[in-house]
Amino acid sequence: MRLLALALRRLAWFVPTLLGLLVLTFVISRVIPADPVALVAGETATPAQVEALRRQLGYDRPLPVQFVGYVARLAQGDMGTSIFTRRPIVQDLAHRLPATIELTVVAMVVSVLAGVPLGVVSALWRNSVLDHAVRVVTVSGLAIASFWLGIMLQLLFAMRLGWTPLNGRLQGFPPEAITGFYLVDAALTGDGPAFGAALRHLALPAATLAFPALATLVRFTRAGVLDVMQSNFVLYERAMGLPRPVIVWKYTLRSALTSTVTQIGLLFGILLAGAVVTEAVFDWPGIGTYAVSSILQSDYNAVMGFTIWAGTIFIVVNLLVDVVQTLVDPRERAT
Amino acid sequence: MSAAWFVVRRLARDRSALVGLILIGALLLAALLAPVLATHPDDVFELHPAQRLQAPSGNHWLGTDRMGADVYSRLLFGARITILIGVIAVGASLLVGVPVGLVAGHFHGWFSDLLMRVSDIFLAVPQVVLAIAIAQTLGPSLPNVILALSATYWPWFARVVYAETRVVQKEIFVESTVALGASPWRLTALHVLPNIASPIIVRASIGMGFTILTAAALGFLGLGPPPPTPEWGRTIAESREFLPDAWWYAAAPGLAIFLTVMGFNLLGDGLRDVLDPRLRRGRTPRDD
């Protein structure tokens, strides 16, 4: 099956790309800083203690050997231990993953549900008042610094109006943990108050994260629809007097959306990146804050762990996007 | 350079691009004339703790910050930092990315693939994270921020140039030129370069906006130039603990970032509309 061939081809590049990523992060964490071991040992350690630690951690061996060791452990699912939490990094990441995913998914759903229709309508009623208003919003969306938007939203909604909490994922007790996603768990256990609370806490961070994503989606959808409306088959359908709603909603939309699907996939990667800064602003206990605090505390193993995880996700998402693109566009299936 | 003049004329007709140009012009003016335009030019270095956190007034147009310094004046000097970071970072990315893309596009085979894989690797990690990692590793300072940003943005130029080079290579006129005996490098210089100029220019303008945002994020996280440098992102971070009362402290630099980035984005869009004929909506009749 062609789909399988495509998937395998993409996977073939997965390993070298990942390897390259590992080399890059390894270089950043071991080669560039002055002395990572001293950082781990702490400021009060004596030189002898530092040396002992160096031998213990294996940092005295040649770099390529260290790298091979790291990759070998990685293959077994061991990302090393975080200097600060003293826990295996894999565990740290797993613990914090649901928070980030919940935030990212909510943001993406919001941006798709709002963005795609807005883009379509904006293209259909081109140069109308609505179109101009939408374009103002999209241009702003790409020019606003995420962290600043988050802060301003906090200022208005949390501090001045008091409609939402200031930060954090939840105050008080979380719903019974089934999936780790508060909204899902609360819904599954019928925990109304927890659901409401979780939603209120999600509101501002999700809005902050969704805004640039929404702006991008609207732009691409609008451009896609306008593009399709110029095409020859639309001209033919107009020449043959097909009713405009049929031309637009059945034929134009389908063509325009095939490219939007790809955008949604790429958007996921961008959202994940945006989550880092947004989580920092809202004290969201997700992977983003973990990454930032690890970097700021020079916890290099944790940084590596995060980078590998993020890079892997990105590559996997790209693969999925390619696959979906093939499914959606029958022309691709033939090639 | 009648081509350049033509571009300027077409651009002038695009209202939003003009707005972009005005915004960028304002930024440049602010940066260049900061010492003149600032009401309290010394506040970049001097502290007046007694006057801290004052609301906007006739004396301090945008209020004062936590050290009593005039927010407006510091904002103007911050414009210098912003432009510096943007121009150098994008310039460096261009200088690295364009040759890489050209070489990768020109040759076929494993070397090309390798180059593009390397750029893919850089793109695999969320840029912010990579920039943060590099900046943190090297230490917070202005040159390090610029380095971190350049290191993470060059793949975009490489990609664009690579794609365009490949497209141009496939065009018929290239085949015929080669058939006439032109050397491939001459071909690249004379035919490929003019064709890739437009996407590069568009990318550079949009890249400025993006780079400035990332730079502000780095500053916000404390990885930018250290105090007392009036970098906009750091100023926003400083202001957080004094919200909601001293709202001007956070609003002003954010607004400055917003207007700056918007300026570059609008200009970039306008340039793309003018320079890229493929995207131009058919205003001229297609056939007879």
Next chain:
Amino acid sequence: MTELLSVRGLRVDFVTDGGVAQVLDGINLDVGPGEVVGLVGESGCGKTTLARAILGILPAGAARVRGGEVRFRGADLLRQDPAVVNARVRGKAITFIPQDPSTSFSPLFPVQTQIMDLMKWKSPRAGDGGARWPLWRYPRGRYRADREAVLETLRAVQIPEPARALRRLPHEFSGGQRQRLMIAMALLPQPDLIIADEPTTALDVTIQAQILRLLRELVKARGVSVLFTTHDLGTAHEICDRVVVMYAGQEMEAAPTDAFFARPAHPYTRRLLASVPRSDGEIRDIPGDVPSLVAPPPGCRFHPRCDHATPECQARPALRALAPDHGVRCHHPVDGPVGAGA
């Protein structure tokens, strides 16, 4: 004879970067019932614009109809209610065969979907006004009858295994087959007039003649008129009953095919015919360039390049009937066959 289609004094302007181009300058054109009329002219002469103006699908932002009328079955299409024109005329009484069949299908839907959508709204069994939107359900009885008609027409255009072909996607057909599909779709609504815009230009030379002959056969059998634009005199000669020549937005001469090729009267027509490559190897082209449509020459737009021009030619000549069917707009029509001296 009451004409089926009668264009009078049609003026169309296009807004371009270089100014306002007067693409059509008071065109007159007639198509009779059951007649195949060829509209011949070089690239840029306005024939596609004319075709689209008749269909009413000019680009709304850039094109402006400045004046004139397009009478179809007596009614002026330019002044009728657009909704009525869209429902009753387009795709029903007047159908279209586009130049490039490969991009005229949506690549994402099977051919069946696109043809049956056309039939849903434009089938002759749906009544004169076509089906009204919204039509949520395609009436099953009509669907079956329509589908039968589709299969029959596909056989008539020589598409093998029509039932299987319908399920395929457009890109699975060859260029020639796609154009046959277009011909089928143009015939299915049982129109009075088909407007074909350079229907064979995008095809291989080897199948061009095939497609043309097929088209002529089918329309003659059904008594359908065709307005057929082309830049190739050969194709005009192949299937047209009458030929009309256009130059720079003006019609120059109109005559039955035989008279047109045997005794062309307009200097431009004569030059055009003389420029067809001959076996003696000599190339006789027309000196000069096609005029700018933004600042066109006054009167007859060919006069700057014409050997017979006089100051009189700066005023547009009226139609002069050299024979009942043979009209020419020229102050100095030429008599006699096209010879070496033109």
